[in-house]
Amino acid sequence: MDRLTLRVSPDLLRRFDAAAADQGGRSRLLRRLMEQAAQAPFPEPVRSPPAAGSGKLTLRFGQPDLALLEAEAASTGLSRTQWTVALVRRRLHDRPQLTRHEALALIEMRRELRRIGVNVNQIARALNTAVLDGRVLDLEVAQLAAFRDEIAVWIDSLGEAFQGNLAYWSARV
Template sequence: MGQRAKRTTTVTVDLGELKAPWQAWCQAHGITPSHALRSALRQAMDRRATRVPAPRSRVTPKRERATARIELNLTASELAALKKMAVHEGYVPTKWMVAMVRAKLTGQPHVGQPELEALARSNQQLLALGRNLNQIAKVLNTAPQNRTAFRVEVITELSRVIQTHTKKVSDVLRGSVERWHIQ
């Protein structure tokens, strides 16, 4: 008898405690475990391939007053968990839900009060650091003999990164406290 060629399409998976329930499920559905797994993989890959990113709404600076209401029915345990999470994140429950909806609609973060305060402090410190770097760069530009001690382009790039970061943080802060209009 000749030696069988090794199959290159086989995958071995250790199912652990899932093996018995998997075999029982396959038997109950009248299919082999291999066929069921191939079907599940095809279905998962088809869903991923056709999944379209969620549409994001644009926001405009036009202020809009929040007056539309919606009723939401939750279980007692869901409401308790929501309240606990909202307080933990620095919100009252209704504002937490509004922030969650806005973040989902726009794809932009909305932060609670503790995060707002931390971001504001961070921006203040970064701006002070940026001012110090600008002063160093100015001294180096006016006194070329000091250029060997520092690389001006590194300091300039660092200053640019800090300015970009502080602008992003400022935008998050502004977006979290301002009302805006979704288009």
């Protein structure tokens, strides 16, 4: 005999089991409903072609491994499917796989670097167009040095973020 597997919400399963209790059980009621459905005329299904370049992969894990997978995925804020896809993509494409939180943090870093870059451009433009006395020039140069240091910190942070991400998704020995 063939087997049919489907996912249903716990509430739907509870209600179905209650209905199936006096019908001979879950399997018997399902077979009866399927027989009835197979006898009824159905319109020809309209099948949409599968999305280009996509496919489905089904993995089966034992309960201990599944529990570990779910815990690891939850610790990163991903579902187990998202976590597994990220792991496979990391190995296939050799590039970081970012969670939503990480992506938002990197977007914020980009904004900060852009803000600093705009300030540096404004200072450089002022230095190129103005004749400044020694004290004002020293302040501008000091501000440029502070921006340079801040940019270096952000760039180091980005590098650490990417290295940490790559290390997380790499094979553990």
